[in-house]
Amino acid sequence: MSERRTQILDAAATLISERGFTSTSVDDVIKGAKLSGKSHFYHYFKSKEELGYEVLNRQFERFAERGLAILREPMIDPLERLSLFIDAVVALQSESGGRRGSPFGNLAAELADAHEGFRVRIEAVFERWASQIRSLLWEARPQLQDDVDAVRLSRFIIAALEGAVLMTRVKRDLSVLEGIAADLKRFIGMHVRDGAAMPTHRNLE
Amino acid sequence: MSERRTQILDAAATLISERGFTSTSVDDVIKGAKLSGKSHFYHYFKSKEELGYEVLNRQFERFAERGLAILREPMIDPLERLSLFIDAVVALQSESGGRRGSPFGNLAAELADAHEGFRVRIEAVFERWASQIRSLLWEARPQLQDDVDAVRLSRFIIAALEGAVLMTRVKRDLSVLEGIAADLKRFIGMHVRDGAAMPTHRNLE
DNA sequence: TGCTATTAGGACCATACGGTCCTAATTTCT
DNA sequence: AGAAATTAGGACCGTATGGTCCTAATAGCA
Numbered sequence: 006m007s008e009r010r011t012q013i014l015d016a017a018a019t020l021i022s023e024r025g026f027t028s029t030s031v032d033d034v035i036k037g038a039k040l041s042g043k044s045h046f047y048h049y050f051k052s053k054e055e056l057g058y059e060v061l062n063r064q065f066e067r068f069a070e071r072g073l074a075i076l077r078e079p080m081i082d083p084l085e086r087l088s089l090f091i092d093a094v095v096a097l098q099s100e101s102g103g104r105r106g107s108p109f110g111n112l113a114a115e116l117a118d119a120h121e122g123f124r125v126r127i128e129a130v131f132e133r134w135a136s137q138i139r140s141l142l143w144e145a146r147p148q149l150q151d152d153v154d155a156v157r158l159s160r161f162i163i164a165a166l167e168g169a170v171l172m173t174r175v176k177r178d179l180s181v182l183e184g185i186a187a188d189l190k191r192f193i194g195m196h197v198r199d200g201a202a203m204p205t206h207r208n209l210e
Numbered sequence: 211m212s213e214r215r216t217q218i219l220d221a222a223a224t225l226i227s228e229r230g231f232t233s234t235s236v237d238d239v240i241k242g243a244k245l246s247g248k249s250h251f252y253h254y255f256k257s258k259e260e261l262g263y264e265v266l267n268r269q270f271e272r273f274a275e276r277g278l279a280i281l282r283e284p285m286i287d288p289l290e291r292l293s294l295f296i297d298a299v300v301a302l303q304s305e306s307g308g309r310r311g312s313p314f315g316n317l318a319a320e321l322a323d324a325h326e327g328f329r330v331r332i333e334a335v336f337e338r339w340a341s342q343i344r345s346l347l348w349e350a351r352p353q354l355q356d357d358v359d360a361v362r363l364s365r366f367i368i369a370a371l372e373g374a375v376l377m378t379r380v381k382r383d384l385s386v387l388e389g390i391a392a393d394l395k396r397f398i399g400m401h402v403r404d405g406a407a408m409p410t411h412r413n414l415e
Numbered sequence: 416t417g418c419t420a421t422t423a424g425g426a427c428c429a430t431a432c433g434g435t436c437c438t439a440a441t442t443t444c445t
Numbered sequence: 446a447g448a449a450a451t452t453a454g455g456a457c458c459g460t461a462t463g464g465t466c467c468t469a470a471t472a473g474c475a
Binding site: 235236237248249252257258 | 461462463464465466467
């Protein structure tokens with residue numbers, strides 16, 4: 006992938022996560038990526054829509070590398086990994102200073118009803134995310150109670166995190182996310198078998 | 211409040227919850243409310259922004275009447291009320307056929323970073339919502355464990371519900387919300403004192 | 416009867432938007 | 446050296462947007 010392209014993608018990702026897709030104009034992206042003009046931009050992307058799709062892809066890849074990867078670390082206990090992953094989401098959010106949410110939640114809220122193309126792609130993102138958690142739960146199943154529903158629990162985790170990021174953004178207070186993350190860990194701990202100890206779960210507070 | 215005004219507000223509320231604020235044009239609202247033209251609209255609202263603020267107010271009032279009111283029902287056990295409230299959120303969502311989210315979550319995601327005026331107002335909405343839950347939890351405190359943090363728990367409930375509504379909208383599958391609602395009740399049940407029984411908590415599934 | 420609020424309808428404006436087209440200079444690679 | 450890709454810059458277009466202004470018909474009310 007040409008360097009310019011990724012440069013454009015990065016600039017667009019920042020702008021979109023700050024202002025949303027609709028409110029980010031192609032001219033904004035051109036300024037942000039320091040291109041010479043419209044034709045320069047349209048040399049790399051055939052439309053703003055395509056730009057949006059590729060930004061979403063890239064955001065997911067980054068999230069997969071920096072977040073989801075933790076869920077697959079082979080040397081760590083699965084439930085410990087899940088806890089670390091939740092910490093990573095908090096860390097990722099604090100990088101942007103409480104501002105700007107999970108890029109998926111943003112786009113989801115903005116475009117889920119309005120733009121089918123985006124809706125489908127965001128659905129796929131959530132599905133891939135959920136599937137990572139599901140296989141982690143499957144791996145942890147010896148430590149979990151028999152009646153744990155991995156599909157439901159994985160959705161719950163994602164929803165709680167997305168909702169938390171949203172609230173954090175609105176309140177501009179990272180401690181909202183931190184509190185919810187801690188509670189979410191407690192909720193997960195609730196599904197651990199009586200015998201198996203929950204891994205060193207740092208209850209902040 | 212004149213009838214026309216509420217008519218405009220209703221039309222705008224529908225459009226905004228479907229397409230978002232930015233993507234809803236004043237002309238769309240005029241068509242939706244069957245006004246005669248721009249001047250007719252600007253006779254009632256001095257700007258689109260003001261319209262947005264009042265729509266948000268109205269949406270909150272409706273939510274307060276149809277949802278939050280349950281939290282204050284004097285004759286029902288507080289924890290039972292909380293459970294009923296969660297059911298009400300699910301019901302409210304299913305009315306719109308899975309489409310269109312909690313109007314607050316929508317606006318929050320779209321405008322929290324971009325528009326300070328909206329951000330502040332949405333923050334106030336969340337705060338009033340959270341405060342209702344907090345006083346319910348205070349009322350229920352004899353049944354709850356001593357270490358229950360009402361501030362955190364109320365935030366958790368709201369975040370989980372908002373996240374759930376978002377995911378439901380993306381997946382176009384109401385069962386997502388239903389599952390998360392059920393899990394959320396279980397999480398709340400986790401804070402009940404060992405002695406006190408959790409009120410008839412209908413675990414769907 | 417008059418005054419005011421509402422309804423109606425349209426012209427108009429500046430700005431912004433996504434997108435196309437064209438020309439030409441500059442790199443990069445073969 | 447020469448072809449192909451990249452960078453540069455600008456004119457242009459159709460459409461949409463929020464908003465203003467003006468005129469006039471119709472209701473409602475004192």
